[in-house]
Amino acid sequence: MTVRAPAKVNLHLGVGPLRPDGYHDVITVLQAVSLFDDLTATTLDPTTADPTAADPTAADPTAADPTTIDGVPSGDQDGVVVTVEVSGEGADPTARGPATTTPDVSIVPTGRDNIAVRAAHLVAEAAGITSERVHLTLTKGIPVAAGMAGGSADAAAALVAFDALWQAGLDRVALAGLAARLGSDVPFPLTGGTALGTGRGEQLTDVLATGEYHWVFALADGGLSTPAVYAEFDKLSEGRLRTGPTPADDVLAALRTGDPAQLGAALVNDLQPAALRLRPALRRVLETGRELGAVGAIVSGSGPTCAFLAAGATESVELAASLAGMGVARAVRRASGPAAGARVLEGPDGADGSGGGP
Ligand SMILES: C[C@](O)(CO)[C@H](O)COP(=O)(O)OP(=O)(O)OC[C@H]1O[C@@H](n2ccc(N)nc2=O)[C@H](O)[C@@H]1O
Ligand SMILES: Nc1ncnc2c1ncn2[C@@H]1O[C@H](COP(=O)(O)OP(=O)(O)OP(=O)(O)O)[C@@H](O)[C@H]1O
Structure with missing residues (x-):
């Protein structure tokens, strides 16, 4: 069973003050873009050891209660064992070179703190599955800790895959409820497209969007931690009277016209000053993209990826080539939006699932 899920870019990210629960109210407009992670779930014979698997019982040092991680069942209480193998973006570099002692947010964990594993345990709980052994292969095209919701895409893909694999019969509303328990960004890659996010x-609510948008993403070395960027936002807001998050009217109006130049001029990210404080070098990346003709330039979500909107497909090819030539980014990727949400590429029997998905 293989499920593909998309990355996102925030076209508008208005952030309100810190709430008592540690989150911020936001008004955001999200667009799914054609950078994808593929998740393949393979049911294993419970009696066969998997030599490629990481230790599934490796403890999450941050988990005070070993039976849950952030309120989500960890799997310790049942016989559901999910192992993970990662390739592409964020695959553990210690597999290729000397071990590093510094924790690196841009490395994808392969233990039970992988968000796709946590999603699997949530579906197991909902479906009453108590004993299964499954191996997950994550083929990551979405950069990690990059503000493009790669982990959230994997979680959404896992929800869709395990719902189908274990015949849990979860409808869209039930899947979105489990997704919200895993993270604020997780419901969006289930549906994809372009949507307004609140709370x-x-x-999520649908928005009226016309046209296809051509994006160029400048990927950075290393990631940024989302909580650290929100904390920096709070520091920068100290002493300022912040009311609610800024509304997304300009972006919503631009999306109705389908005009990239209008959308480019309307892009807003309230987390951008915080991301730039933590990564001052991103200023130059944004300036370079603008100088090279991007009609919009913004830090994607919590960063450090910079997102550039091009006037059209041809312009995006030129912009990507020029940006790559300037050497301001680790890598440059082109993508279009809106892209579809999580969908089954191949069913459990190897059948093409292109007509399927939630
Ligand atoms: C920056 C965005 O990507 C924009 O779409 C999202 O707001 C982040 O969503 P996410 O990565 O799914 O974040 P979560 O896993 O829900 O939360 C991680 C941490 O980010 C901070 N956080 C997240 C969402 C939010 N509305 N306010 C916050 O302050 C909190 O410190 C939280 O503990
Ligand atoms: N399947 C996964 N893929 C990527 N990261 C994961 C995964 N599972 C857990 N993580 C952890 O989650 C952290 C955030 O990774 P992610 O790629 O989702 O960041 P992000 O794109 O900045 O998130 P967002 O845009 O939703 O704030 C990483 O530091 C990583 O250690």
Whole structure:
């Protein structure tokens, strides 16, 4: 069973003050873009050891209660064992070179703190599955800790995959409820397209959007931690009277016209000053993209990826080539939006699932 899920870019990210629960109210407009992670779930014979698997019982040092991680069952209480193998973006570099002692947010964990594993345990709980052994292969095209919701895409893909694999019969509303328990960004890659997010970003409504948008992403070396960027936002807001998050009217109006130049001029990210404080070098990346003709330039979500909107497909090819030539980014990727949400590429029997998905 293989499920593909998309990355996102925030076209508007208005952030309100810190709430008592540690989150911020946001008003955000999210667009899914054609950078994808593929998740393949393979049911294993419970009696066969998997030599490629990481230790599934490796403890999460941050988990005080070993039976849950952030309120989500960890799997310790049942016989559901999920192992993980990662390739592409964020695959553990210690597999290729000397071990590093510094924790690196841009490395994808392969233990039970992988968000796709946590999603699997949530579906197991909902479906009453108590004993299964599954191996997950994550083929990551979405950069990690990059502000493009790669982990959230994997979680959404896992929800869709395990719902189908274990015949849990979860409808869209039930899947979105489990997604919101895993993270504020997780409901969006289930549906994809373009949507308005409120609350902490998890409450989604459709928006009227016309046209196809051509994006160029400048990927950075290393990631940024989302909580650290929100904390920096709070520091920068100290002493300022912040009311609610800024509304997204300009972006919503631009999306109705389908005009990239209008959308480019309307892009807003309230987390951008915080991301730039933590990564001052991103200023030059944004300036370079603008100088090279991007009609919009913004830090994607919590960063450090910079997102550039091009006037059209041809312009995006030129912009990507020029940006790559300037050497301001680790890598440059082109993508278009809106992209579809999480969908089954191949069913459990190897059948093409292109007509399927939630
Ligand atoms: C920056 C965005 O990517 C924009 O879409 C999202 O707001 C982040 O969503 P996410 O990565 O799914 O974040 P979560 O896993 O829900 O929360 C991680 C941490 O980010 C901070 N956080 C997240 C969402 C939010 N509305 N307010 C916050 O302050 C909190 O410190 C929280 O503990
Ligand atoms: N399947 C996964 N893929 C990527 N990161 C994961 C995964 N599972 C857990 N993580 C952890 O989650 C952290 C955030 O990774 P992610 O790629 O989702 O960041 P992000 O794109 O900045 O998130 P967002 O845009 O939703 O704030 C990473 O530091 C990583 O250690």
